[in-house]
Amino acid sequence: MSTVVTALGHEWEARMVALVDSLPGIDVGRRCVDLAELVSAVAAGHGDVALVSLELRGLDRDALHQLDLAGVHVVGASAEGDEDSERRLRQLGLTRVVHLGTPADELADLLGVARRGPAPGAATLAGTVGAGPTSTGGVAVATDDPQAGPPRPTDEPPPAPEAGRARGRVVCVWGPTGAPGRTTVAVNLAAELAGSGVPTLLVDVDTYGASVAQALSMIDEAPGAAAAVRASEAGSLDLPTLARVAPEVLPGLRVLSGIPTPARWTELRAAAVEHVLDLSRDLAPLVVVDCGFSIEDDEELSYDTLAPRRNATTLVALEAADEILVVGAGDPVGLQRMVRAVQALADLPVVAPRPVVNRVRASAVGSDPQRRIADSLRRFAGLERIAFLPDDPASTDAAMLAGRTLAETAPGSPLRAALRELAGALAGRALPRPSRTGSRLLRR
Ligand SMILES: Nc1ncnc2c1ncn2[C@@H]1O[C@H](COP(=O)(O)OP(=O)(O)O)[C@@H](O)[C@H]1O
Numbered sequence: 030m031s032t033v034v035t036a037l038g039h040e041w042e043a044r045m046v047a048l049v050d051s052l053p054g055i056d057v058g059r060r061c062v063d064l065a066e067l068v069s070a071v072a073a074g075h076g077d078v079a080l081v082s083l084e085l086r087g088l089d090r091d092a093l094h095q096l097d098l099a100g101v102h103v104v105g106a107s108a109e110g111d112e113d114s115e116r117r118l119r120q121l122g123l124t125r126v127v128h129l130g131t132p133a134d135e136l137a138d139l140l141g142v143a144r145r146g147p148a149p150g151a152a153t154l155a156g157t158v159g160a161g162p163t164s165t166g167g168v169a170v171a172t173d174d175p176q177a178g179p180p181r182p183t184d185e186p187p188p189a190p191e192a193g194r195a196r197g198r199v200v201c202v203w204g205p206t207g208a209p210g211r212t213t214v215a216v217n218l219a220a221e222l223a224g225s226g227v228p229t230l231l232v233d234v235d236t237y238g239a240s241v242a243q244a245l246s247m248i249d250e251a252p253g254a255a256a257a258v259r260a261s262e263a264g265s266l267d268l269p270t271l272a273r274v275a276p277e278v279l280p281g282l283r284v285l286s287g288i289p290t291p292a293r294w295t296e297l298r299a300a301a302v303e304h305v306l307d308l309s310r311d312l313a314p315l316v317v318v319d320c321g322f323s324i325e326d327d328e329e330l331s332y333d334t335l336a337p338r339r340n341a342t343t344l345v346a347l348e349a350a351d352e353i354l355v356v357g358a359g360d361p362v363g364l365q366r367m368v369r370a371v372q373a374l375a376d377l378p379v380v381a382p383r384p385v386v387n388r389v390r391a392s393a394v395g396s397d398p399q400r401r402i403a404d405s406l407r408r409f410a411g412l413e414r415i416a417f418l419p420d421d422p423a424s425t426d427a428a429m430l431a432g433r434t435l436a437e438t439a440p441g442s443p444l445r446a447a448l449r450e451l452a453g454a455l456a457g458r459a460l461p462r463p464s465r466t467g468s469r470l471l472r473r
């Protein structure tokens with residue numbers, strides 16, 4: 030026997046409920062009127078399956094993630110013949126979608142499942158809902174394998190990333206509080222790689238102080254990450270949409286700019302950001318992510334499980350990353366913060382970070398600063414293979430003032446040379462001679 034908890038569009042809710050109730054081995058437990066009621070009903074164990082429709086206010090990837098964590102299977106429902114709703118439900122990540130006209134035996138198959146254990150993605154913030162799908166004539170059928178790994182968001186491949194093309198790598202640029210230079214590193218690494226022939230997408234997900242758009246003089250109205258996330262939550266994010274909101278600002282360099290003011294951080298919902306990053310891999314072979322600093326799990330700080338979480342955005346980005354650069358400032362306070370940051374990272378399911386010490390100068394740590402810094406980072410955090418970036422305020426100031434990259438404003442600077450070397454290490458090859466980065470699109 031499985032129990033279905035419903036939260037559906039009121040015009041056809043009664044018909045769907047009657048249909049479901051008539052199925053053998055299935056009954057309708059609770060008929061919820063809104064998302065809050067649904068979430069508390071499933072959290073209290075009142076059902077095995079949540080049947081939801083788009084009319085439910087607030088139904089987005091985050092909400093589906095919450096339902097998934099509560100251990101219920103989520104099935105999307107729409108009125109008969111409403112193909113648009115079906116498509117959008119699938120784009121939200123639902124692999125099982127039914128409607129009023131779904132034949133009774135199929136409906137029973139899709140709804141007749143046992144309550145799962147804790148969701149596989151529960152500890153990792155990854156995934157949305159449902160297990161891996163197989164498809165039967167328009168109605169996707171889940172494998173119902175409770176052991177299935179963290180589920181992927183959708184069963185429909187995004188429109189044609191070139192057949193056979195490998196998916197892009199995600200490189201997160203992260204670091205502790207204190208403005209160690211994450212944005213400077215992210216922007217210029219992305220620019221160097223793009224300039225040397227690796228099409229790159231730079232994504233700003235900093236929920237505390239997004240500044241990529243300003244660093245690159247992008248127009249304030251650039252829709253950016255907030256628009257991509259909105260599209261994801263509305264179930265309409267696909268590759269052309271992502272490309273549209275991530276314009277090319279330099280040849281080979283697309284930018285998905287961050288939220289225009291920190292006060293709008295609630296817009297960057299984690300599950301949607303995860304979807305955006307996943308799709309980004311089809312837009313560019315390299316995705317560089319400028320992250321916020323904090324990774325405290327704010328979920329633990331809040332009793333409201335549906336509340337947006339400011340740091341979750343950084344957490345999902347780090348968990349998605351194929352490579353993480355931890356940027357620390359090359360002074361005693363910055364280095365100590367960097368050690369703590371690396372220790373905090375060790376508790377997360379993420380790849381081992383690559384340390385980058387920025388603003389390296391003898392005046393802050395003593396003579397032979399690289400050796401001193403390497404010694405203390407090895408001793409206190411076991412870090413090796415450190416990339417050092419020199420303190421170079423003249424170059425960064427000039428770049429900031431112009432709203433351009435170091436390649437454009439300080440091509441011969443020591444900082445640019447060091448960043449180029451780091452970019453080569455990321456690309457797995459020394460970069461060729463710099464090409465002239467010419468035209469500027471979408472600049473202020
Ligand atoms: N290597 C460097 N030398 C001198 N100044 C730097 C260097 N890297 C960054 N800065 C400056 O430090 C400040 C903070 O950099 P930013 O990249 O915005 O940090 P974050 O993104 O970590 O907050 C900016 O004024 C930037 O120009």
Ligand SMILES: [Mg+2]
Pocket residue numbers: 211212213235238239240319
């Ligand atoms: Mg920044």
